[in-house]
Amino acid sequence: MTISTPLGELHGLPVFDFPGPDSRVALPDAASVAWRLSAPTYSEPDDEPWEPLFDRFLRTVDAGRVRALVVGGWDEAYENSSAPIVAALIGANDRLTALEAVFLGDMTFEDCEISWIQQSDVTPLLAAYPRLLEFGVRGGSELAFPSIHHAGLRSLVVESGGLGAGVVRGIAGSDLPALENLDLWLGSDEYGGDSTVADLEPLLAGTAFPSLRHLGLRNSHIQDEIAAAVANAPVVARLDRLDLSMGTLTDEGGAALLAGGPLTHLAYLGLSHHYLSKEMRERIIDALTPHGVTVDVDDAQQPDENGGVVYRYVAVAE
CATH class of the missing domain: 3.80.10.10 (Ribonuclease Inhibitor)
Incomplete structure (x- = not known):
């Protein structure tokens, strides 16, 4: 068995793929969906990397009303750690003030096999979002989870x-x-x-x-x-x-x-x-x-x- 389809729901909200910069797709209300932010894992020169995509997301959507985020692929996830992704999310905690759910690494086998996904220490992300209720992560390679305290995680x-x-x-x-x-x-x-x-x-x-x-x-x-x-x-x-x-x-x-x-x-x-x-x-x-x-x-x-x-x-x- 392989993981062949991305998440369809998180935190009781339907997943919506944040579109590319040239898209004319109408965006839903910020609080009504789980926003999926994904960059190609096998990237081409013209592809938008994950961090600029995230910056554009914060400029485009009412970040203070976003309740759920799904991080899909990032550039060469089979080689590159999720640490910059974690750092970017932590750096936005003063803007994503309503965030209650995060899933990190929502990739199918076509994006990156589960055992190839390069993760990192994800606990600083939990510390940065004390109101977080749900957290999920895919991929065990280089994943770290030292013991933490979090009062709200369900x-x-x-x-x-x-x-x-x-x-x-x-x-x-x-x-x-x-x-x-x-x-x-x-x-x-x-x-x-x-x-x-x-x-x-x-x-x-x-x-x-x-x-x-x-x-x-x-x-x-x-x-x-x-x-x-x-x-x-x-x-x-x-x-x-x-x-x-x-x-x-x-x-x-x-x-x-x-x-x-x-x-x-x-x-x-x-x-x-x-x-x-x-x-x-x-x-x-x-x-x-x-x-x-x-x-x-x-x-x-x-x-x-x-x-x-x-x-x-x-x-x-x-």
């Missing part, structure tokens, strides 16, 4: 083909008292996903994020280990939604979930893109759906075998 999404252990520890160790939704794509060790269950311990223990209701630990090459850890994790008791999809979950992880603490209070359990047998899928469905839990076990995968070695793959890696 949703944090990190999409990667491989998320470094330092990033996972930084997020799990952060003080985010309002956080309701956390979605981490942990990825493959072949693309930098070297985190372990131990790195998630503050999160699983329930000592972090007292408002958390929706938890995604997805796209992981150690999905069975995560399922076993989650099965008896104190944090699960207060969740409404648990998403362990997109990874290499097998019957071992499915059995651990069934043998662990109750899951019948959940509204949703996501397990799609998995390696569960038909029998295990039926056991999970039979155990939970009578209690009103929506269980997603779609997209069953078959492992590859070569020379007696079995290979299982996460949904999104490269």
Whole structure:
């Protein structure tokens, strides 16, 4: 699976692509859309780079009423860090005074493969916008997220083909008292996903994020280990939604979930893109759906075998 379409919505607002300088397209009300600002990643000499595009956006739109921003591509994102983008956004915090949501790196595979996107330390951006409610970032390469405090953030999404252990520890160790939704794509060790269950311990223990209701630990090459850890994790008791999809979950992880603490209070359990047998899928469905839990076990995968070695793959890696 690859990411083939850009975001269509952010913060409950439809995404609108800010047009080029010669466009005659009528612009919507500044507060009515999530503005997508994107420059070509494989740029030509006449293309407008991201930073001049952003300057033109601030001059054109009523910046004080902008509620959501989607940063798409930037010049040669497969080589160039997002640090100048982060700095530009921070420098505009006195103008983007109504900003409540940011997604950084909304690129499809045609723009830049997820594992090629060169990110940076994104936490100064959160510090610069204390009113921010939602933050998302795509790409784990060079991504940094040292532990921070943010009083208002409600949703944090990190999409990667491989998320470094330092990033996972930084997020799990952060003080985010309002956080309701956390979605981490942990990825493959072949693309930098070297985190372990131990790195998630503050999160699983329930000592972090007292408002958390929706938890995604997805796209992981150690999905069975995560399922076993989650099965008896104190944090699960207060969740409404648990998403362990997109990874290499097998019957071992499915059995651990069934043998662990109750899951019948959940509204949703996501397990799609998995390696569960038909029998295990039926056991999970039979155990939970009578209690009103929506269980997603779609997209069953078959492992590859070569020379007696079995290979299982996460949904999104490269």
